[in-house]
Structures are given as C-alpha cells and as structure tokens.
Amino acid sequence: MSPQRKLLLLGTFVHSKTRQDLDFLHKAGIAIDAQGKIAAIERDAQDLSEVKARLLGKLGWDEAEVDVTEAAEGQFFFPGFVDTHIHASQYANAGIFGKSSLLDWLETYTFPLEASLKDLSKARRVYSRCIRRTLSHGTTTATYFATIDVAATNLLADLCLSMGQRAFVGRVCMDSTDMNPAYYRDASAADGLEATQQTIDHVRRIDPGFDVVSPILTPRFAPSCSSEAMAGLAELHRQTGLPIQTHVSENPGEIQLVAQLFPESDSYTGLYDKCGLLTPRTVLAHAVHISEEEADLIALKGSKVSHCPCSNTCLTSGSARVRWMWDKGIDVGLGTDVSGGYSHSILEAARQAAMVSRHVAMGIEQEKERERVKLTVEEVLYLATRGGARCVGLEDKIGGFEVGMEWDAQLVTLGEVNDEGDVHDEDDDHGFVDMFGWETWDDRVAKWLFNGDDRNTKKVWVKGRLVHRRK
Known part of the structure; x- marks a missing residue:
C-alpha cells in the first residue's frame, strides 16, 4: 500500500x-x-x-x-473492528444456516459452495462483496478462512490488499478421506502442505512484510484433518512463525467425533497440543464446551479464543463462557463466523456477546456470580477492538x-x-x-x-x- x-x-x-x-x-x-x-x-x-x-x-x-x-x-x-473468525468463502450463504447440526450443515450448504469457488469469476464476486460489506460495518481487520483452492485463496489476498482491508488469509487444509467429500479435500497431507506454501509465497510477493495481508495456517478442524497434516502445519509454523487458526469444541457431536477419530488423545484441545498447534499465535474459534483442564492448557500455551455468539446460537452449539475464560487467563476476541452466523457485523457480534452472557447468567443460582458473568457495554466493545487485536498479535498496532x-x-x-x-x-x-x-x-x-x-x-x-x- x-x-x-x-x-x-x-x-x-x-x-x-x-x-x-x-x-x-x-x-x-x-x-x-x-x-x-x-x-x-x-x-x-x-x-x-x-x-x-x-x-x-x-x-x-x-x-x-x-x-x-x-x-x-x-x-x-x-x-476499527477486528473479526477474528470469518469464512469469506461462505459469505454467499449468510443467513442460510439450515435446521440441523453443524456437521450436516457443512455437508448440505458449506462444502458445495466452497468447492464451487474454484471458478474464479464466482470467487471474485463473493469475496469482493464480503470485503466491501465487512468494511462498511467498520471491520478493518478480518481473519479469513478461504477454500482449499490455491488460486481462489490467492485471489482473496489480492482483493484484501487492493481494497485496503487488513487481513489474515488462510488456505483451508482438509485431507481426511473419512470426513471430507471426495470432490472437496486435499489429495494428501503433503499435497495440502505444498498448496499452503504456494499461498504463503504468493502473499509474500504481493505484501513482502505482511504489513496489510498475512497468510495464516488453517487446519479446518481436527475431524477434517489427519494427524500428519496437523503436525505438518505445526512444523511450518515453527519454521515461519505464521499464525494459526482452527475450530475447537463447537458442539457436543463434534467433540464425540474427535474422540472417536483420535482415541489416543485425552481431549480435543489435547489433540491440537499433541500435534503442536497450540501456540501463542493460535486462534481457536468457539471453545463453547472446553473443560477446566482444556481451558488451563489453552491459557498455559498462550493460545487465543474467538467467541462467535451469533453462530453458536444459529447452530444451537451452546453458550461460550467469556468471563470464565478471562478468569482462566485466556485472551478472547469476537468472530462473526459467517456463514454459521448470519451477520457480518462485529457490532452485531458485540451485542450478541452481551446477550449470550446473560443466557449464561440465567443458569447460575448464586446471585453475585450471576451478575458477575454478564458482559458490560465496555467489555464487549473491548472484545471487538483491543481483544481482537490481541488475538491476532496486533495489539501494538491496532485496537x-x-x-x-x-x-x-x-x-x-x-x-x-x-x-x-x-x-x-x-x-x-x-x-x-x-x-x-x-x-x-x-x-x-x-x-x-x-x-x-x-x-x-x-x-x-x-x-x-x-x-x-x-x-
């Protein structure tokens, strides 16, 4: 720029x-x-x-x-607002979150749309509109999931740079033959890593210092990845220092699936740690159902959490406990999680964070604690700005x-x-x-x-x- x-x-x-x-x-x-x-x-x-x-x-x-x-x-x-978790590739589906669970929603709505963005003219339409819309709502920094396609992911990076939005752009890694459709997955862990490197190289060419646009390593979530893919991304992080984004403990069915697929791991969060993905530069979306031990591990590793209240309500995933995570020493920001969430506005995410905290409070019997867990106006606006900046490692630059x-x-x-x-x-x-x-x-x-x-x-x-x- x-x-x-x-x-x-x-x-x-x-x-x-x-x-x-x-x-x-x-x-x-x-x-x-x-x-x-x-x-x-x-x-x-x-x-x-x-x-x-x-x-x-x-x-x-x-x-x-x-x-x-x-x-x-x-x-x-x-x-400016910081969106710590948004799927640019799903923008065209905003408001279409279905009537079923997260995993069914992925298969019915999400994977077909993302796969179709291999058509770069279609990708340009979707991505350009997503960037313009989020900018118009005051989102100056967005942490984007793209798709598995290198050319489409690189196009998103190009558009963010040309349109002036600060962004982290991630080529999605997903190589599991059991969980991903045959038409939309990496051929192997090695192929996924090579494709990710191609996007890293592209962003380095267009913005050498990553001053406005940066690559971000993006294992979709544990069920969609092999252990080899996740370990390979962790090694790439150690070599480059690039940030990492993924999902964790969004809903109970997903957690049960992780336990079935990776029986050697003691928890969903523990699996990421075993693979080397829990780092101070890692943003974990959702964390709705993490245990005490998992929260302690996230805090110990310095990883961050993106709270996505709109999505968690739309997909009936649950109510994340922001105050509890803060008490544990975890940095938290806000995400729209379009299109699991219907709104691309972080202002909307901030007010929904306030509302969700009140739903959490309704389940607490002790009056003093019930009042304490409710998030104030000041606190949700902090989440939308300085909190998000801390999550993406830009607290000294923005917020x-x-x-x-x-x-x-x-x-x-x-x-x-x-x-x-x-x-x-x-x-x-x-x-x-x-x-x-x-x-x-x-x-x-x-x-x-x-x-x-x-x-x-x-x-x-x-x-x-x-x-x-x-x-």
Missing part, C-alpha cells in the same frame, strides 16, 4: 482504555503521518481550531499538505488510539432528534439510533452498540487510507 497524505482528525474520540473502561477524548485531535501511524494526540482544548494549531505546530506540518476530517455534532471516531499505533478507525454518526421529532439532515439515513440530546456519552455509546448498524459508519480508514465512505 502506497504512502497516504498526512491526516488530521478533529472531534471526539472513543476507545477502550482497559477491558472495563472506555476513554473519551473531547475537543481532541489526532495526527496521522504518511505511513498511517498516529504521530501525535492533543485533547481537552478550548475548541477544535486550537487543537489543529497545536498539532500542526508540534509536528511542523504545513496545513496545505494535510487532509483534515472534523467530526460534526453527533459524530465520534472509534477504532486503540495511542501514539505509534496505526490509524485503523471508523467515523460514527448518530441521529440527532429535533423539536418536531425528526432527525436533523433527513437526507442522511442514520439508522435506528436516535439521540435526544440529554444522553451521557456512556449512554450514547450504549445506544450505538444495541441499535447501530452500517448506516452509522460514515468513513473507515485502514493504516491511514480511507477505504470506505458511506454515500
């Missing part, structure tokens, strides 16, 4: 200070250098003109060389607004209701979020979380580049 013009962003900024607290920067400004990094921050000025003067003076910048974006009344800047971090952000607009009950600027659709003027900033953010959608996301930047503007 070529260097961008320097930026000045002026107005109100909101981001997670900690897991429990949001930080509100009012009458503030952030300067972005030509490499897309935050060069300076000023806050608490008398007005925005003072902020601009301070920043230009501090940095010695000429205003003529700077693009200025000033947040209007009812707008604020927020970090918050600090000097030295990269400008992955969105400009959010909330509708202001006038005395007649109309929203100012009726020509601009602000969605379902109505502000009456008496809300605190905590209330404003909560109303956005529970009522907001892509109509509230007006601009999106990745590494200082404007990648989406709502018309």
Whole structure:
C-alpha cells in the first residue's frame, strides 16, 4: 500500500482504555503521518481550531499538505473492528444456516459452495462483496478462512490488499478421506502442505512484510484433518512463525467425533497440543464446551479464543463462557463466523456477546456470580477492538488510539432528534439510533452498540487510507 497524505482528525474520540473502561477524548485531535501511524494526540482544548494549531505546530506540518476530517455534532471516531473468525468463502450463504447440526450443515450448504469457488469469476464476486460489506460495518481487520483452492485463496489476498482491508488469509487444509467429500479435500497431507506454501509465497510477493495481508495456517478442524497434516502445519509454523487458526469444541457431536477419530488423545484441545498447534499465535474459534483442564492448557500455551455468539446460537452449539475464560487467563476476541452466523457485523457480534452472557447468567443460582458473568457495554466493545487485536498479535498496532499505533478507525454518526421529532439532515439515513440530546456519552455509546448498524459508519480508514465512505 502506497504512502497516504498526512491526516488530521478533529472531534471526539472513543476507545477502550482497559477491558472495563472506555476513554473519551473531547475537543481532541489526532495526527496521522504518511505511513498511517498516529504521530501525535492533543485533547481537552478550548475548541477544535486550537487543537489543529497545536498539532500542526508540534509536528511542523504545513496545513496545505494535510487532509483534515472534523467530526460534526453527533459524530465520534472509534477504532476499527477486528473479526477474528470469518469464512469469506461462505459469505454467499449468510443467513442460510439450515435446521440441523453443524456437521450436516457443512455437508448440505458449506462444502458445495466452497468447492464451487474454484471458478474464479464466482470467487471474485463473493469475496469482493464480503470485503466491501465487512468494511462498511467498520471491520478493518478480518481473519479469513478461504477454500482449499490455491488460486481462489490467492485471489482473496489480492482483493484484501487492493481494497485496503487488513487481513489474515488462510488456505483451508482438509485431507481426511473419512470426513471430507471426495470432490472437496486435499489429495494428501503433503499435497495440502505444498498448496499452503504456494499461498504463503504468493502473499509474500504481493505484501513482502505482511504489513496489510498475512497468510495464516488453517487446519479446518481436527475431524477434517489427519494427524500428519496437523503436525505438518505445526512444523511450518515453527519454521515461519505464521499464525494459526482452527475450530475447537463447537458442539457436543463434534467433540464425540474427535474422540472417536483420535482415541489416543485425552481431549480435543489435547489433540491440537499433541500435534503442536497450540501456540501463542493460535486462534481457536468457539471453545463453547472446553473443560477446566482444556481451558488451563489453552491459557498455559498462550493460545487465543474467538467467541462467535451469533453462530453458536444459529447452530444451537451452546453458550461460550467469556468471563470464565478471562478468569482462566485466556485472551478472547469476537468472530462473526459467517456463514454459521448470519451477520457480518462485529457490532452485531458485540451485542450478541452481551446477550449470550446473560443466557449464561440465567443458569447460575448464586446471585453475585450471576451478575458477575454478564458482559458490560465496555467489555464487549473491548472484545471487538483491543481483544481482537490481541488475538491476532496486533495489539501494538491496532485496537486503540495511542501514539505509534496505526490509524485503523471508523467515523460514527448518530441521529440527532429535533423539536418536531425528526432527525436533523433527513437526507442522511442514520439508522435506528436516535439521540435526544440529554444522553451521557456512556449512554450514547450504549445506544450505538444495541441499535447501530452500517448506516452509522460514515468513513473507515485502514493504516491511514480511507477505504470506505458511506454515500
């Protein structure tokens, strides 16, 4: 990605200070250098003109060389969302999650669609729309599963880079002759590893430093892979340091299947550890039914969990216990898991994470603990930003607004209701979020979380580049 013009962003900024607290920067400004990094921050000025003067003076910048974006009344800047688990290859099936179990859903809906994306014209249509849609909802970083096809996977990487979305792109490895259909599987573990290496080489050619797009090693899930394939990917990780993504303990039937296929392993998580796949750079999707021992093992190995509340509800997989995983010392982020989940919005995933935590709470008798397990507005927005950044190893680059971090952000607009009950600027659709003027900033953010959608996301930047503007 070529260097961008320097930026000045002026107005109100909101981001997670900690897991429990949001930080509100009012009458503030952030300067972005030509490499897309935050060069300076000023806050608490008398007005925005003072902020601009301070920043230009501090940095010695000429205003003529700077693009200025000033947040209007009812707008604020927020970090870009991080989707830690999404199947770009399943985007066309979003909303079609069937009436049966995970394994039946894979056979009926998922494998046929993924296999069909070997047609690159079809893949381009699906992937381009997926990237545009997720960007429009403020997702600046996406961790993608592609398909087993090298050319289609490489195309997804190309599109992410050209359209400006930060992405981890994984060619899916699945070589089991027992579990995968004959029309959609790797010919052998060795063939799968060679195909994965081809995608790694391609991404290294188009983005040598993996600054925007990175390969990610992707064993689909244990039942679809042989032990040889999983061990081979683990060795590839040790050689390259590349991240890993897979699924774990999504539903009871899957766990029973793993026990049948790999009787030598003491648990689903233990199998991954035995194969060498549990590392600090591993993202495990779901973890709905992991045991105490498995959670302890994940924490010990430093692996991360992608919580996918929408998918877990759609496929009746269960309710993941985020507070319990945090208590165990596990880093957690959010995933949409399209198309197991129907929505490609991380804002939707955040509000569903709050709801699922309340379902978990309903099963707890002790009142104090019942209240404790419920996730707050602040906590689910942390999951959507800094939590996700930690999961994918980018916590020093994205997820918050600090000097030295990269400008992955969105400009959010909330509708202001006038005395007649109309929203100012009726020509601009602000969605379902109505502000009456008496809300605190905590209330404003909560109303956005529970009522907001892509109509509230007006601009999106990745590494200082404007990648989406709502018309």
